[in-house]
Amino acid sequence: MSLHPAAMPLVSVLIPAFNHERFVQRCLDSVLEDPYPSKELIIIDDGSTDRTGERIADWVATHCMELPIEYVRRENRGIAATLNELVARASGEFLRPGASDDYLLPGGLDAQVRYLLAHPCRGAVIGDSVVVDQDGNKVHDSGMCDLHGANKALYRSDDGIRRAVISQWAIGGPVALIRKSALDTVDRWSEGLRIEDWDLFLRLAARDALGFIDVGVCAYRLHGTNLSKTRHTATRIVNLVESQHVALRRASLFGEPYRTLLHAQSHYIGAKISFLQRRLYPLVLHMVAYLWLIVVSKARPASTHPDVEAP
Structure with a gap:
């Protein structure tokens, strides 16, 4: 699709920042460096309780004439409330939701905008990421494949995307470009959730509103405080319990066999929780239920539209 730069639609790059004083300048520089014109x-x-706020304020003072910038500093309300x-x-x-420890890769915005312009039925498009360490050294070429072991072929059809979002959510970093109007259809981020992205993308996938391009659109930084990579057992259990509740809550958005797959996934998550709690009997029960529901899902005829929708 060929468009004059002046005709390209406006992209709002959204950065929720929290305690990333070491990384936030690279994040903001990448927005300025990306050649997308609008x-x-x-x-x-x-x-933030460190110097993140001061780093942002200094950067904004230096670059405020180079692109439209709005900067707000306030008390902590959590990631979902901040995104909303x-x-x-x-x-x-x-x-383009970002993260203050990651950064954009040049050309990603243009590729994602062009995809959504060419696919007006899609509410959002995801890309891939490269994975870097805390010093910016590349660790993996593909966050999806190398970090999460995903099969990218799944993301090339609506059926595959639904299955991938349900059972192999392999998104490393903030790699989505979202049509603002799509959030009027599926609501925004659910406030109170710690791992909020899966919940949003389940809702988008249920409406076949999610697309994929095999392009690296951001650098996802691995460091000691990544929420989704924590090794602290109690925190991992809290995150898994939340994910289990999301799976059960959103199952009714899907038709079969995806609804059954989400129930299966809730048991798989339950098995992980039981493993971390060292509870053998519940672990076995969850795994038996998981395997049974996987078998049941294969026998159920496909039905894109659910009977009811969750609130």
Whole structure:
């Protein structure tokens, strides 16, 4: 699709920042460096207790004449509430949620915008990431394949995307470009959740609103404080319990066999919880239920549309 730069739709790059004083400048520099011509930058420091806020303020003072920037610093309200506030402040047709420890790769915005312009039925498109360490050294070429062991072929059809989002969610880093109007259809991020992205993408996948391009659109940084990579057992259990509740809550959005697959996934998550708690009997029960539901899902005829929808 060929468009004059002046005709390219506005992209709102949304950065929720929290305690990333070491990484946030690289994140903000990458927004400036990306050649996509029509963009605005909105940043909320979500109550950082280190020097993240000062680093952002210094950067904004230096670069405020180079692109439209809005910067808000306030008390901590959590990632989902911060993302929702960023969306409310955004003027763009397309939204690019980021993370203050990761950074954009040049050309990613352009590729994702062109995909959504060419596929008006899609509410969002995800890409891949490269994985870097805390010093910016490349660790993996593909976050999806090398970090999460995903089969990218799954993401090339609606059926595959639904299956991947349900059972092999392999998104490393903030790799989505979202049509702002899509959030009017599926609501925004569910406040109170710690791992909020799976819940949103389940809702998008249930409506066949999610697309994929095999392009590296961001660098996902691995370091000691990644929420999704924590090794702290109690925190992992809390995250898994939350994921199990999300699976059960969103199952009714899907028709078969995907609804049964989500129930199977809830038992698989339950098995992980039991393993971390060293409870052998519940682990075995969850695994038996998981395997049985996988078999049942294969016998159920496909039905894209559910009978009821969860609130």
